[in-house]
Amino acid sequence: MTDSAQRTTAPGPTDVPAGDSGHSASDDVKRDGPKPFDGLPPVEHLGRALRAAAESADPEVSGSFLILTHRGPDPDALGACEGLRLLIEKGFAFRCVVATHGRVHRAENVALLRTLDLNLEDYEGIDFGRFCGVLLVDTQPTFRHTVVPTELPVIAVFDHHRSPQAGSLERTIPHEDVRTDLGATSSILFEYLRDMEVPIDETTASALFCGVRYDTADLSRNASPLDEEAYLSLFGKGDRQLIASIDKPPLPRSYYRHVSQGLSKARQHGPLVIALMGNVENPEHVAEMADFFLRMKGCSWVVAGGAFEGEYVLSLRTDYAFGKAYPLMERVLAGEGSFGGHGHIAGGRIKLENDGMSIVKSVERRIRKNALSVISTASGDDGEPSNAPEGKRLDE
Numbered sequence: 040m041t042d043s044a045q046r047t048t049a050p051g052p053t054d055v056p057a058g059d060s061g062h063s064a065s066d067d068v069k070r071d072g073p074k075p076f077d078g079l080p081p082v083e084h085l086g087r088a089l090r091a092a093a094e095s096a097d098p099e100v101s102g103s104f105l106i107l108t109h110r111g112p113d114p115d116a117l118g119a120c121e122g123l124r125l126l127i128e129k130g131f132a133f134r135c136v137v138a139t140h141g142r143v144h145r146a147e148n149v150a151l152l153r154t155l156d157l158n159l160e161d162y163e164g165i166d167f168g169r170f171c172g173v174l175l176v177d178t179q180p181t182f183r184h185t186v187v188p189t190e191l192p193v194i195a196v197f198d199h200h201r202s203p204q205a206g207s208l209e210r211t212i213p214h215e216d217v218r219t220d221l222g223a224t225s226s227i228l229f230e231y232l233r234d235m236e237v238p239i240d241e242t243t244a245s246a247l248f249c250g251v252r253y254d255t256a257d258l259s260r261n262a263s264p265l266d267e268e269a270y271l272s273l274f275g276k277g278d279r280q281l282i283a284s285i286d287k288p289p290l291p292r293s294y295y296r297h298v299s300q301g302l303s304k305a306r307q308h309g310p311l312v313i314a315l316m317g318n319v320e321n322p323e324h325v326a327e328m329a330d331f332f333l334r335m336k337g338c339s340w341v342v343a344g345g346a347f348e349g350e351y352v353l354s355l356r357t358d359y360a361f362g363k364a365y366p367l368m369e370r371v372l373a374g375e376g377s378f379g380g381h382g383h384i385a386g387g388r389i390k391l392e393n394d395g396m397s398i399v400k401s402v403e404r405r406i407r408k409n410a411l412s413v414i415s416t417a418s419g420d421d422g423e424p425s426n427a428p429e430g431k432r433l434d435e
């Protein structure tokens with residue numbers, strides 16, 4: 040569902056990078072704690088940062104923190120938000136509000152929000168004057184898909200993504216816990232709760248479990264020993280029925296319309312399936328179709344795309360034998376838009392000049408041409424779109 044990676048720019052909604060690039064589980068054994076915080080255990084260092092922020096704030100907002108994550112939060116982001124909420128309230132006896140930004144579209148993510156009945160506020164409606172500081176999870180202030188209010192100091196960051204440029208931060212962050220050797224940010228929050236001996240209730244455990252589960256594909260991807268410990272411990276504490284219902288949520292009727300749209304637009308070119316779908320009602324549909332087509336026998340990579348709210352959203356998937364998604368996405372975009380990716384998953388976005396169909400079509404023509412040129416480089420073809428084979432329909 041999510042991806043791991045070296046994010047350079049804003050990724051697609053479900054292609055939010057989720058780990059460090061180039062790490063396999065076996066690389067990740069060395070370190071199971073963050074870099075030392077002035078010789079203090081992480082929880083103690085965090086406690087000092089929180090208390091310092093509370094003490095320097097006006098009395099009416101003292102000890103009230105705003106927890107934020109990236110736009111269109113995925114399960115790891117939501118799990119980490121809930122873990123941090125519990126830590127702040129029960130571990131440190133401060134107050135906090137979790138606010139999310141951007142709509143949640145994917146059925147599994149919506150199911151997580153609804154099933155666990157998470158108490159989230161909408162970022163757009165937040166009065167920043169209520170808080171003494173911001174805490175960020177599963178992202179960092181410089182990431183483009185993240186909005187941080189300028190009027191509040193960032194007190195702490197918990198993340199497992201590599202920073203785009205080290206040292207480019209304008210702000211100094213009192214407590215920065217970024218561990219690129221972990222599969223999930225939810226595992227970091229699990230560690231703090233464990234170390235502070237904060238009892239983890241069923242709902243929070245279920246949310247944290249889903250975070251670790253989806254970012255590590257059930258510990259099959261980028262999983263460190265801490266991820267394993269978090270996964271097993273949280274599964275024991277979570278509500279198994281809820282966890283199962285989040286994994287196979289009821290799908291809206293529109294999902295089946297999307298499948299039909301994807302099937303009618305998809306074309307197979309040997310090992311490549313291209314599904315460029317024009318306008319889509321839901322940006323998650325693009326990633327869902329990419330996953331869907333990759334399961335076809337004989338398909339080694341998929342390029343799926345669709346226009347949504349002024350952007351052309353792209354998802355690229357490769358199978359295990361085929362290799363990395365990131366360099367392929369780079370060739371498919373050929374300098375346009377922004378993208379992120381790692382391993383077998385990449386996501387990209389291209390800003391559209393307007394929502395006219397001709398603009399969408401021309402973006403799709405360029406993407407198709409670039410994707411086919413990857414194949415034709417291998418086969419010696421010139422890759423011109425007019426000469427490109429039509430490809431085989433999948434719905435006939």
Ligand SMILES: [Mn+2]
Nearest residue numbers: 057115177224
């Ligand atoms: Mn993550």
